[in-house]
């Protein structure tokens with residue numbers, strides 16, 4: 001393949017768009033998304049995920065399309081479509097399979113198809129390859145080639161960006177690997193790790209996220225125990241972290257599109273191979289139940305029906321993404337107990353909030369509350385001043401700072417402050 005590679009990116013979301021913008025500095029890149037509104041927004045330089053700025057979208061050479069036929073000259077296809085789970089927590093490979101079908105219809109000989117979507121080991125070669133073969137009538141490994149390169153970006157993290165982190169790549173033959181090395185190496189100054197094979201790269205990604213889920217689950221579980229014996233988890237962690245090899249995990253909600261989802265992919269594979277994924281699934285269970293535990297705990301500390309303001313709705317701090325946010329469970333559970341619950345989020349996409357049948361209460365609204373719960377540690381909330389709490393909380397009001405962000409803040413007297 002010559003220097004003037006034509007690259008197509010399938011799915012311009014959190015992962016696909018930043019990658020497409022980066023690659024378009026060096027190659028001819030066409031971004032394809034089946035969501036027409038998304039393409040319209042991007043053409044007006046708006047990334048509602050806040051991953052790529054207006055300025056960068058304005059100057060990018062990236063081209064867009066919603067018509068698969070425009071991609072027929074691609075040498076490389078990079079697939080970054082979602083890999084969610086079904087209602088019963090089974091891998092939902094529909095978007096990936098749809099992409100394979102679309103690629104199969106237009107792929108030319110000698111092209112490479114690289115998957116970045118998180119999957120379980122085996123999906124690229126055992127499911128995607130045959131699906132592309134079916135629609136293209138070409139042969140994988142002979143007429144077209146396969147690669148897998150997991151995406152490690154961390155939404156809202158402006159430090160570990162695509163250009164700075166090590167990229168794991170893998171391919172079905174040496175030539176594929178060398179081509180991918182040349183492409184990805186351009187955007188991160190050659191910080192490339194070549195995995196032994198495609199299955200190894202798929203496995204590496206899915207265990208990175210599963211490991212995080214299990215570690216958070218452990219901390220969430222001991223948080224429950226330490227509540228019972230009246231010691232504060234954050235004080236315990238501070239002490240334990242003085243040991244050089246103690247891992248830095250904090251209690252909290254596990255939502256979003258990755259950490260709370262990917263372990264199910266691994267568990268699915270384990271079950272198919274007759275290995276019981278008991279640790280993986282208990283981690284999931286502990287983390288899924290954590291919002292209910294917190295709602296019970298908060299409810300036990302407030303004597304009557306309260307007017308509650310929750311700060312933070314997104315699945316993690318400093319992002320607009322509401323997918324699979326666990327704050328919803330907290331809200332539902334507190335409402336069920338008879339409390340009146342209001343929610344603010346300074347980052348959330350308001351249209352997406354509407355879809356959750358919720359409404360954002362602005363912070364400048366002249367209202368005061370019995371209780372404030374800090375659910376998501378957005379930077380905006382870290383900056384809140386003494387006057388905010390004195391105005392927003394009724395006399396003898398309570399604060400539940402679930403992320404311990406105000407632990408050292410001067411707060412009005414007569415207000416009860418609690419972490420978890």
Ligand SMILES: NC(=O)c1ccc[n+]([C@@H]2O[C@H](COP(=O)([O-])OP(=O)(O)OC[C@H]3O[C@@H](n4cnc5c(N)ncnc54)[C@H](O)[C@@H]3O)[C@@H](O)[C@H]2O)c1
Pocket residue numbers: 010011012013014015016032033034035038080081082083095096098099116117118119151152153154155257258
């Ligand atoms: N978000 C992250 O931080 C992150 C990090 C690492 C890995 N991943 C993995 O990357 C993949 C993509 O995640 P994301 O967060 O970018 O998803 P996303 O939902 O933000 O974006 C996916 C995009 O793909 C489009 N799409 C869906 N089906 C399509 C199809 N058949 N053809 C073309 N476009 C299609 C959607 O319209 C959307 O714009 C997932 O497998 C995820 O697990 C995500």
